[in-house]
Structure formats: structure tokens, C-alpha cells
Amino acid sequence: MYTNKESYKMSKISSHFHFGEDYLTAGKAIKIARKELKGIISNDAREKIKSSRNIVENIVETGKPVYGINTGFGPLCTTMISKEETRVLQSNILQSHSVGVGDPIDHEISKLMLILKLQSLAKAYSGIAEKTLDRILWHIDNDAIPIVPSQGSVGASGDLAPLSHLFLPLIGLGKVTYKNKEITTSKLFDLTGLQAIELGPKEGLALINGTQFIAAHAVKVVEKLHSCLSQADIIGAMMIEGLQGSVKPFYNELHALRPFKGTIHVASRVKSLLKGSEIMEDHIDCDRVQDPYSLRCIPQVHGASRNAWLHLKELLEIELNSVTDNPIIINEELTISGGSFHGQPLAMAIDYACIAASEIGNISDRRIYLALEGNSPGVPKLLMEDTGINSGYMILQYTTAALASENKGLCFPSSADSIPTSLGQEDHVSMGSIGGRKAIRVIDNVEKILAIELLTAAQAFEYRKPMKSGPILDEIHKMVRTKVSFAEKDRVFSDDIEKGIDIIRNNSIIYLANEVTKKKNLSLETKFSSLFETY
Known part of the structure; x- marks a missing residue:
């Protein structure tokens, strides 16, 4: 199974990209950078x-x-x-x-x-x-x-x-x-x-x-945010299983009445992940009417961030295939000194994506907190039976709270600022370069938050055993357990967190989800398209 980026790369066949002629996307640019595609x-x-x-x-x-x-x-x-x-x-x-x-x-x-x-x-x-x-x-x-x-x-x-x-x-x-x-x-x-x-x-x-400094950062934002979005859907579904949330908020009948692309995409994906779950069937007739927002509103929140990602991706592709020099040589008779070097078209979209990334971390932190409350039947407070002498998973949420708060401080839009330069000749600038750097910092923090949610969801998931989840989530839980064991008492959790971060940054759960989908011939709804095929 493709549980890491290296094994997936080896399965791909290289071809040629013709600079100046072929259509460049973020995925193709990354492939060229990683020697998976030859540019000529x-x-x-x-x-x-x-x-x-x-x-x-x-x-x-x-x-x-x-x-x-x-x-x-x-x-x-x-x-x-x-x-x-x-x-x-x-x-x-x-x-x-x-x-x-x-x-x-x-x-x-x-x-x-x-x-x-x-x-x-x-x-x-x-x-x-x-x-x-x-x-x-x-x-x-x-x-x-x-x-x-x-x-x-x-x-x-x-x-x-x-x-x-x-x-x-x-x-x-x-x-x-x-x-x-x-x-x-x-x-x-x-x-x-x-x-x-x-x-x-x-x-x-x-x-x-x-604008290549801005655009190169935007390429990385598109890649890294897409990875976070895909993994947030999987981890959110695992948390729903662990806390025995309801599957009804993910029904298409609901989202067809408010058909945002991102919302429909996320709802369909999570519903597919929960399909065939014994855990979900076990509480189908329970008396809980509705779940807290961090579970129930995953389609709306994750979906809104996915819409922002899509907007940046669309604008970035225009930029990657544009001429941003000045002056522009049209022909022998016409040269134009214009403003195609101005970073504003990407700067505003990067700021939007930065907020979108932060919100994925924000709602993830809320699900972690929810898992610790002990309000879900069968799941102990702080995700550990013997608390008092043990603090359980309590302090892990301190870290996610700190990271989520740091991200909020980084979300001020860089494009809202402008300082004149060049003795006033350049009297309005985009600050998109700052926005790009900042967005990557935010996404790096989100990866850490998602890693902690993955560990937290896996711990909650354990209390539903021996019941099985859907095939994808079961395999992902098994893979996590090969890296991080179930915690019966306190230990140095930073070691676990580092392993979780590696899982997130290596896209291991995405590759595994794809492989399980292929191996078991599951519905295309569950397919977690590869990073490189998606953009």
C-alpha cells in the first residue's frame, strides 16, 4: 500500500513539460521540482x-x-x-x-x-x-x-x-x-x-x-492546504466514529438545498467514510437529537475552506500561465509598460486561503476539546480510564489551543496594507509576498493540530472496539497504531505528537485511503484523489 510519498512517486511515469507552451498547474510545477516531470x-x-x-x-x-x-x-x-x-x-x-x-x-x-x-x-x-x-x-x-x-x-x-x-x-x-x-x-x-x-x-x-516569489509560495499553499483539507475530512470522520456522532448531517438531501461545491464534496466524502460502520449502526436509535457544531457542521466549515482553496487554485493557474514582466514586448511596433507585475490578484486570494486554513485548525481544536469532555457514552473523560493520577489527553489540547490562537493572530490580511516605494512611483503595493509566507506558517500549525486530533480520534476510536468502522477508517486506525500505541497511562506525549505530525506531512492516511478504495473496489465517492492528480 502507498503509505508514504516516496512509494507513490515511484509508481508514476514521467513525461515532458514544454515551457512557455504547455499549461502549468501547481501539481505540474511541483512534479518538475521533484524530478517527476522533465521540463524542456x-x-x-x-x-x-x-x-x-x-x-x-x-x-x-x-x-x-x-x-x-x-x-x-x-x-x-x-x-x-x-x-x-x-x-x-x-x-x-x-x-x-x-x-x-x-x-x-x-x-x-x-x-x-x-x-x-x-x-x-x-x-x-x-x-x-x-x-x-x-x-x-x-x-x-x-x-x-x-x-x-x-x-x-x-x-x-x-x-x-x-x-x-x-x-x-x-x-x-x-x-x-x-x-x-x-x-x-x-x-x-x-x-x-x-x-x-x-x-x-x-x-x-x-x-x-x-510575481514568482508570491506564486511559488501560493503553489505550496495549494499543495499543503489541499493535504490538510483531505486529511481533516478523514480525521473528522474518525472523530465522529469515536464519539458516536450522527451521520444524518452528511446526507445529500440536506446539502442539495444549499449546494455550495465544497459543502457537497465534504458531506459526500465523510458519509462514504462512515458507510458500513458497525459503530454507527450501534447507536442508530439513540435519543441524542443533534451533535455539537464541530461534528455536525463539518460539511459547512471544511467545505467553506475547500471553496477558498479552489478559488486560490483557479487564480493561481491563471498566474502560472501569464506574463508578469514589464515592459511587455508585443511585437516590433508595440511595447507596453503596464502593471502585470502587481501581486494583488494572488495576494487577496492567499489571505483568503490563510483564513480558510486557520479555520480548519480552529474546528479541529474544538473536536479535540469535545472528545475530552467525557459526554459520549463509553468514552471516558480525558480519554483515559484512570484519571486523577493521570492527566490523560488534557494537555494535548493546550497545544492545539495555543496553535489555533497563534494562527488567528496571523490571519490579518497582508493585502490590506500598502506602503509607497520607489520615491512614490510605486505608490500601491500588494504585500502578497508577506501573505504567502504567513499562509505557509499557518498551514504548518494546522498540520500539527490535525496530528493531535488524529491521535485523539484514534484514542476515542479504541473505546468502540471490538466494533468495526468502515473499511477505510479501520485500516487508517490500524496504521496509526503501528506508529503510536493506545495510551493507558500518561507518557511523554510529545513523542506521539511528532509521530502524528510525520503521518500528516507524509500524507500517509491519504495514500492509504486511496489504496483501500482501490483494493476493495469502493464507491468513487470515497476516493481521495492524489495530490498530484487533483491539481
Whole structure:
């Protein structure tokens, strides 16, 4: 069974992705980053790239003033640059704009930035040289990934600072991670025989103008939030079993009367997970009229977060297949200096997704608290028989409360802020770069909360034995028990939590749910589509 990401990856067949021509999704970008999909530049794309480059060279030759080609940048847009100085300008802009601070971004996000930038530039509206794109592709293929500071972008006029750091290695500067070591670019050149590229007119600006820092973070948000949403549905269903909640709030007849996509999706999925459960049948005629909201409203709450995820995914796919450079080279007669570098379209959606992620953690914490109350028949208070001398699972909920509260503080929308830059030329910015970083922090916390709910639900689930649940939940409970044993007395629960976090971050319960569905030929309603096939 596919109980971890590595075994699932080995089952997939690689193919090719054509930069600048094929439709890029978050899933495809991640596949390229993880070497599960090979990215190439086709001959047709190369011809278009050369044509676009020729237009830029002609502009320089004629001396016609065009922003960023033979003028200065930002507030210096009226300063003309001579033909001889246009090349020096490109190197200078990478150096002067490399002002990032803070811890480096994750290696994979930096690699995603390279992939997303190559996709945009290969569309041949930026006047970039073919050799420059080939060097970027070399960095991707050889995992020579630039080290990029996490702070310094305001998310408009492109992610200038992080993109400048990303492309310093092209001109022999900066640092990279290569063969699991952090080295200088000069050392990389010594090891590989590469030499610095001399950037031509407009190339420096084309490299650093764009939203790839924001978009790369959004790719990770789409991946990680989707994983949390899928696992929250499974864990929520397990908690319903453990606390003997009602299945009726998941009936389609109810949700057809308020047909939000996310609500219908979640309700159908949870209902399928509970199908065939002896535990559910055992209390079908009980006198409990309704469950607390954290159980009963799983379709509405999880579903609303899923709607937010879907909205970000749809907007992100537009961005991944767009040209976010400035100016844009349309043809020989038309170049346009516009604002396609502005991060606002993604910034607002990322903030929405950040709130959506936080709410998954919020309701998960409430289910954990509910499980500890001892109000469900057969389930002891604090999920342990001998309490008093033992605290049971009480303190685990302190951790989830702390994480949920921290997330609420991180949910202030970054896109609601704007500080003018560039001497007022850039007088409205998106702060989407901050929103992207913040959203990932929130999701990291949600993963920890879900891990604790998984442990809590498995503990409650134990008290329903020897009754069986549905086939998927039973197999997941067995898998959890191979990692974390039933707790009869207090122990160092942080060890259990770390194992739970590993289960969540490895997507083990998703892969297992898919495999059980396939093996037992269950209804497609129960299928937990793979991360990579879903987006």
C-alpha cells in the first residue's frame, strides 16, 4: 500500500513539460521540482524567444526610448541610457536590488521560483535571450538552487529583492545549494566549468520583474492546504466514529438545498467514510437529537475552506500561465509598460486561503476539546480510564489551543496594507509576498493540530472496539497504531505528537485511503484523489 510519498512517486511515469507552451498547474510545477516531470524548451518556443530578443536589440539600435530597455528603472524612468551602458545596467540592477534579509526560503520554493519564471519568460514576450533561459533550465535540472532571503519584497513592481537574489548566480554572484551543500556561485563554477552570463538589454529587468516569489509560495499553499483539507475530512470522520456522532448531517438531501461545491464534496466524502460502520449502526436509535457544531457542521466549515482553496487554485493557474514582466514586448511596433507585475490578484486570494486554513485548525481544536469532555457514552473523560493520577489527553489540547490562537493572530490580511516605494512611483503595493509566507506558517500549525486530533480520534476510536468502522477508517486506525500505541497511562506525549505530525506531512492516511478504495473496489465517492492528480 502507498503509505508514504516516496512509494507513490515511484509508481508514476514521467513525461515532458514544454515551457512557455504547455499549461502549468501547481501539481505540474511541483512534479518538475521533484524530478517527476522533465521540463524542456521546444524548438518552436525557441524561435519565438529569438524573435522577441531581436525586437529588443532593434530598439537599442534605433535609440527609441522604451522603459527598462534604454531608460533607468522606477523613478529613473526618464533617464536615458546609452547603447554602450545598457548591458552594464542589467548587471547593476541585479546587484542593487539584492537587498533581501531574513532566513532563506525553503529550497523547494526557490526551485519553484525558477520553474515559474522560466514558464513566464519562455512565452516570448520579455525579450530574454535563449542562452539565459538555458542557464535557468540548467539550474533546475542540476538542482543548483539559489539561496533567497525570505524578507524584502512588497509584492509589486515584481518580487524584486527575492528575484534578484534568485538570479545573482547567472552573473557569478550569490550562493546556491548544490549536492546538499551551501556554496558560493564562484565555487559552483569551479565544480561545473560554468561561466557568468553577460546579460543583454532588458534581461536584468525581465528576470526580476514578476510575481514568482508570491506564486511559488501560493503553489505550496495549494499543495499543503489541499493535504490538510483531505486529511481533516478523514480525521473528522474518525472523530465522529469515536464519539458516536450522527451521520444524518452528511446526507445529500440536506446539502442539495444549499449546494455550495465544497459543502457537497465534504458531506459526500465523510458519509462514504462512515458507510458500513458497525459503530454507527450501534447507536442508530439513540435519543441524542443533534451533535455539537464541530461534528455536525463539518460539511459547512471544511467545505467553506475547500471553496477558498479552489478559488486560490483557479487564480493561481491563471498566474502560472501569464506574463508578469514589464515592459511587455508585443511585437516590433508595440511595447507596453503596464502593471502585470502587481501581486494583488494572488495576494487577496492567499489571505483568503490563510483564513480558510486557520479555520480548519480552529474546528479541529474544538473536536479535540469535545472528545475530552467525557459526554459520549463509553468514552471516558480525558480519554483515559484512570484519571486523577493521570492527566490523560488534557494537555494535548493546550497545544492545539495555543496553535489555533497563534494562527488567528496571523490571519490579518497582508493585502490590506500598502506602503509607497520607489520615491512614490510605486505608490500601491500588494504585500502578497508577506501573505504567502504567513499562509505557509499557518498551514504548518494546522498540520500539527490535525496530528493531535488524529491521535485523539484514534484514542476515542479504541473505546468502540471490538466494533468495526468502515473499511477505510479501520485500516487508517490500524496504521496509526503501528506508529503510536493506545495510551493507558500518561507518557511523554510529545513523542506521539511528532509521530502524528510525520503521518500528516507524509500524507500517509491519504495514500492509504486511496489504496483501500482501490483494493476493495469502493464507491468513487470515497476516493481521495492524489495530490498530484487533483491539481
